[in-house]
Amino acid sequence: MKFAVGTRVKGLVNRLGVLTFRMSIAIFESGILTKISRVRRRAKSTKFTNHQAEAITPAASARSQARTKSDEPAKRRNAAGTGLLPIVFIHKHNSEHLKYSFTQANKSNPGSTVFVLGDDSNNQYEGVEHHQFRDYFGGAARFEEIYKHYSTHPIDFELICFQRWFILREFLTANKMEQCVYLDSDVLLYADVTEDSKKFARFDFTLCWNTIGCVFFLNRMDGLESFCQFMMDIYSKKDAYHYDKMVSHFAVRRKNQLSGGACDMTALQLYNEINFGQVGEASQVIDGAVYDPNINMPHPGFEMENGIKKILWKGDQPYGRLGRTGEEIRFNSLHFNGHAKRLMSRYCTADRIIEPATATNTSVRR
Numbered sequence: 073m074k075f076a077v078g079t080r081v082k083g084l085v086n087r088l089g090v091l092t093f094r095m096s097i098a099i100f101e102s103g104i105l106t107k108i109s110r111v112r113r114r115a116k117s118t119k120f121t122n123h124q125a126e127a128i129t130p131a132a133s134a135r136s137q138a139r140t141k142s143d144e145p146a147k148r149r150n151a152a153g154t155g156l157l158p159i160v161f162i163h164k165h166n167s168e169h170l171k172y173s174f175t176q177a178n179k180s181n182p183g184s185t186v187f188v189l190g191d192d193s194n195n196q197y198e199g200v201e202h203h204q205f206r207d208y209f210g211g212a213a214r215f216e217e218i219y220k221h222y223s224t225h226p227i228d229f230e231l232i233c234f235q236r237w238f239i240l241r242e243f244l245t246a247n248k249m250e251q252c253v254y255l256d257s258d259v260l261l262y263a264d265v266t267e268d269s270k271k272f273a274r275f276d277f278t279l280c281w282n283t284i285g286c287v288f289f290l291n292r293m294d295g296l297e298s299f300c301q302f303m304m305d306i307y308s309k310k311d312a313y314h315y316d317k318m319v320s321h322f323a324v325r326r327k328n329q330l331s332g333g334a335c336d337m338t339a340l341q342l343y344n345e346i347n348f349g350q351v352g353e354a355s356q357v358i359d360g361a362v363y364d365p366n367i368n369m370p371h372p373g374f375e376m377e378n379g380i381k382k383i384l385w386k387g388d389q390p391y392g393r394l395g396r397t398g399e400e401i402r403f404n405s406l407h408f409n410g411h412a413k414r415l416m417s418r419y420c421t422a423d424r425i426i427e428p429a430t431a432t433n434t435s436v437r438r
Contacts, residue, residue, distance in 0.1 A: 155266070156181070156183045156184045156185075156266045157181075157184055157251060157252060157253055157265050157266040157269055158184055158185045158186075158187060158249060158251075158252045158253075159177050159181060159184050159185070159186045159187065159252065159253055159255060159261070159265065160187045160188075160189065160240060160243070160252050160253070160254045160255070161173065161174070161177075161186070161187065161188045161189070161190075161200075161254075161255055161256075161257050162188075162189045162190070162205060162236045162239055162240065162254070162257075163188060163189075163190050163194060163257040164190065164191055164205070164232065165191070165193055165194065166193040166194040166196070166428065167194075167257065167413075168413075169257065169258055169408070169413045169414075169416045170188075170194060170197070170257055171197065171425055171426050171427055171428065172260065172416040172417055172419075172420040172425065173255065173257050173258065173259060173260060173261075173416070174186060174188070174197055174199060174200050174426050175199075175420055175422045175424075175425050175426045176260040176261050176262070176420050176421065176422060177255065177261050178199045178200075178422075178426065179421065179422040180261050180262050180263060180264065180265075181261070181264060181265055181266070183266075184265065184266065185201055186199065186200045186201065187200065187201050187202075187203060187243075188200045188201070188202050188203070189203050189204075189205040189208065189239055189240075189243055190202060190203075190204070190205060191204065191205065191206070192204075194428075196428045196429035197426050197427075197428060197429070198426055198429070199426050200426075203243065205239050205243075208239045208242035208243040208246060209235075209238075209239060209242070210238075210242060211238035211239075211241060211242055211300060212235035212236075212238040212239050212242075214238075214304075215234060215235060215238055215303065215304060215307065216231065216235065218304070218307045218308050219231060219234065219307055220307065222318060222319055222321075222322035222333045222334040223322060223332055223333030223334055223335060224325075224326075224331045224332060224333060225331070225332060225333070225335075230333075230335050230336075233335060233336040233337075234303060234335075234336045234339070236336075237285075237296065237299060237300055237303070237336070238300055240252075240254055240290075240296065241293070241296050241297060241300055244290075244293065244296075245293070250292070250293055251269070251290055251291055251292075252290050253265045253269065253287065253288065253289050253290070254285065254287075254288040254290065255286065255287060255288075255405075256285070256286040256287075256407065258286075258407065258408045258409060258412075258413050258416070259286055259287060259405050259406070259407050259408070260405060260406050260408070260416060260419055260420060261404070261405045262388070262389060262390060262402075262403060262404055262405060262406075262421070263361070263363075263404035263405065265289070268361075268404060269289050269291070271352075271358050271359070272289045272291065272352040272354070273291060274352075275289075275291060275295075275350060275351055275352030276290075276291060276292045276294065276295025276296075276298070276347075276350045276351060277289060277290045277291065277292075277295045277296065277299075277351060277352070278351070278352040278353065278354040279340055279344060279351055279352070279353065279354065280353070280354050280355040280363055280364075280365035280407070281355050281365035281366070281371055281372075282341055282344055282353065283337040283338070283340050283341040283344070284337055284340070284355075284365050284366070284407075285336070285337075285340060286363075286365065286405075286407045286409075287354045287355075287363040287404075287405055287407075289352065289354065295350065295351075298343075298347075299339075299340070299343050302314075302339065302342075302343050303336075303339050306318060306339065314339075314342050317342060318334040318338055318339070318342075319334065321333065321334050321338050322334045355371065355372060356372060357372065357394075357401055360401060360402060361401065361402040361403070361404050362401055362402075362403060362404065363403075363404045363405045364381065364403050364404075364405055364406045364407050365407060366407050366409045367380045367381050367406050367407055367408055367409065367412050367415075368380055368409055368410065368412055369381075370395070373394050373395055373396055374392040374393065374394060374395065374401070375392065375393045375394075375395050380412060380415070381406075383403075383406075383419070384400065386402075388421040389402055389403075390402070390403040390406060390419065391403065406419060
């Protein structure tokens with residue numbers, strides 16, 4: 073009798089769990105949470121914009137105008153083409169690690185223009201050409217209107233990851249640039265990307281680990297246009313098959329009590345699958361070197377130490393040792409994903425760090 077009661081109780085618990093899971097999917101499917109978050113973001117954005125407008129002083133306005141005028145020749149040179157691959161970052165807020173990624177990009181590629189598509193808070197670094205990402209937000213805004221959030225991560229965290237590809241497309245189009253390398257803001261770059269881009273010349277663009285856009289060599293704008301349209305087709309449900317795959321990815325993670333869900337990496341992986349041969353892989357070893365997909369993971373097969381890749385230094389160049397063969401491979405970049413961002417100061421090889429204009433520049437070595 074006790075066994076029968078226990079079985080019935082267990083069955084009820086299981087059915088309740090299934091019902092709760094289905095309800096959570098239905099809530100996400102309805103878009104209610106997305107709409108609520110969208111209203112909050114707009115209210116916060118308006119408040120921030122008003123506050124910033126009140127804070128602008130005549131002196132700050134004069135500096136801004138002077139900076140804009142001095143930047144115009146650089147913009148024209150890059151629009152016309154210099155033969156050197158431009159480097160593009162997209163980032164909201166003035167995060168502590170930005171100065172290291174900007175510094176390292178300038179050190180490894182002194183002739184390339186480093187662009188940051190950011191906001192008012194990070195418009196204060198020498199050595200980078202700053203643009204307001206909101207000036208290139210048309211496609212990103214249209215995507216936001218159809219976006220539905222299928223992730224346990226905050227919507228602000230995931231949405232901008234999708235939108236960055238629309239921002240990048242609009243920026244490059246406006247400035248008549250066909251090629252660039254886009255880097256995540258937590259990537260330290262050690263390679264000459266103009267020279268290294270020859271490895272990937274036959275591809276539309278590159279990914280790392282088949283899904284990650286942390287080192288994104290763009291060779292043909294048609295490829296980026298195609299990926300942006302792919303995301304629009306998914307979330308408008310014009311491409312119902314891939315929309316269902318995005319939702320099911322989230323559902324499976326929820327069922328197995330895993331965090332995360334559908335993100336731009338999910339879309340990149342799906343796009344990669346149906347465009348085999350058109351997308352390059354930057355995190356495979358080519359000519360004894362590799363672009364790191366994530367310093368917290370051994371992929372593609374490196375030795376680890378204290379939870380991150382074990383780095384061997386040869387001058388200013390980081391190397392890792394493959395566990396299978398013992399071969400030492402040079403890292404063209406290191407991706408300090410997540411909590412590893414706090415380590416970036418130790419791996420930046422420049423003698424002088426590009427500090428924000430409001431801070432005092434200091435000499436720092438690894």
